[in-house]
Amino acid sequence: xxxxxxxxxxxxxxxxxxxxxxxxxxxxKKFESPNISTDFHNEKMDIVHDTPKTFSQMLNESxxxxxxxxKDANTAIEKLATGKNKDISETMLMVEKADIAFKAMNQIRxxxxxxxxxxxxxxx
Amino acid sequence: xxxxxSLKISASxxxxxxxxxxxxxxxxxxxxxxxxxxxxxxRPKEVVFGSEPARDSFAEILEGEMDEKAQTVHxxxxxxxxxxxxxxxxxxHPDADEKGYVAYPDINVxxxxxxxxxxxxxxxxxxxxxxxxKQMAMKDLEIGR
Amino acid sequence: xxxxxTTLRALAASLKFRxxxxxxxxxxxxxxxxxxxxSKSVEFExxxxxxxxxxxxxxxxxxxxKHYKLHTGGFSSLEPEIVESSNGVVSDDGNTxxxxxxxxxxxxxxxMYDASVQLLNKKLALMKYAIINEK
Numbered sequence: 001x002x003x004x005x006x007x008x009x010x011x012x013x014x015x016x017x018x019x020x021x022x023x024x025x026x027x028x029k030k031f032e033s034p035n036i037s038t039d040f041h042n043e044k045m046d047i048v049h050d051t052p053k054t055f056s057q058m059l060n061e062s063x064x065x066x067x068x069x070x071k072d073a074n075t076a077i078e079k080l081a082t083g084k085n086k087d088i089s090e091t092m093l094m095v096e097k098a099d100i101a102f103k104a105m106n107q108i109r110x111x112x113x114x115x116x117x118x119x120x121x122x123x124x
Numbered sequence: 125x126x127x128x129x130s131l132k133i134s135a136s137x138x139x140x141x142x143x144x145x146x147x148x149x150x151x152x153x154x155x156x157x158x159x160x161x162x163x164x165x166x167r168p169k170e171v172v173f174g175s176e177p178a179r180d181s182f183a184e185i186l187e188g189e190m191d192e193k194a195q196t197v198h199x200x201x202x203x204x205x206x207x208x209x210x211x212x213x214x215x216x217h218p219d220a221d222e223k224g225y226v227a228y229p230d231i232n233v234x235x236x237x238x239x240x241x242x243x244x245x246x247x248x249x250x251x252x253x254x255x256x257x258k259q260m261a262m263k264d265l266e267i268g269r
Numbered sequence: 270x271x272x273x274x275t276t277l278r279a280l281a282a283s284l285k286f287r288x289x290x291x292x293x294x295x296x297x298x299x300x301x302x303x304x305x306x307x308s309k310s311v312e313f314e315x316x317x318x319x320x321x322x323x324x325x326x327x328x329x330x331x332x333x334x335k336h337y338k339l340h341t342g343g344f345s346s347l348e349p350e351i352v353e354s355s356n357g358v359v360s361d362d363g364n365t366x367x368x369x370x371x372x373x374x375x376x377x378x379x380x381m382y383d384a385s386v387q388l389l390n391k392k393l394a395l396m397k398y399a400i401i402n403e404k
Binding site: 136195 | 375
Binding site for chain 3: 074077078080081082083084088091092095096099102103106110
């Protein structure tokens, strides 16, 4: 369903389901096929109201993703060391990805702690 | 398994190939010699290789199962070949015997050249092995850097 | 991320075994013309794969000391096999060294050795980074 067609935008908004959109991790797919049709005036259009994920949930999920990347990198290294997989470039890439993810997570953690301290410093 | 043993093995290979080159050079240089100090034509030299375990002392041999498996090479003998000399009919040669035959050493220079190339290649291969071993040891120093 | 986890130990073990392999290759090359010398090779990949349990075949315990344990990181009992390589090349004097094969094995061994060292460095560097940035 393309937005450029006549009345397409309204159709799109009519069929937009904010709940399943926020749940889905693959946002590109969602734009192509929104599933449940709701009335334009329905309260379900209130996106802010219906975001199911809390900030802590998002953080937890990201951390388990980083952890999974680390585990995958470990497995790739073991496969290389035991000769099951002879592709060095693939292993290097996976290790590098895990590295970058970890370092990014570390930075986020630093920023979050900074933000927390900033808030605690605020005078009430 | 340690650096020194690996290097010793390659070094022994280099030495053995050097001895082989000496023998080949001697053969090529003396291919036409009919008169030697021992009498008779020059006897071609041949090297025979043998291998032995890479540890020196008995105490070291007791350590580890690896020791007997990696072998150094050494030249067991540089022998004068028993190949009979080639007789050629040259009655006017100073070294001709009663019947006019001169004894020349049984050396085929082409064969010696082929041997020389082979020895040279083996030498290079041993050098590569030695360099690779050294590089692996240098790489060890980079762990954790 | 464990300081002593299976991956690090597998990498360290593979370094040791590749050194052994290099030594045996040196021996083969040096003895390439020795009569009666049989070409040898070091086989460690299978034993290492078992110790690491790369395929996650499950956690099996072993009761007898001599049986192989899976995925318990039994690296201390890991011994490589030194076998006579059956490359089918026999020359007149009984020598079975295939020089091209040895050179190829040596090149591969060196590359994998370097890769292992680099991976080890990466893992150690990540651990150090985590420690240093712990504010």
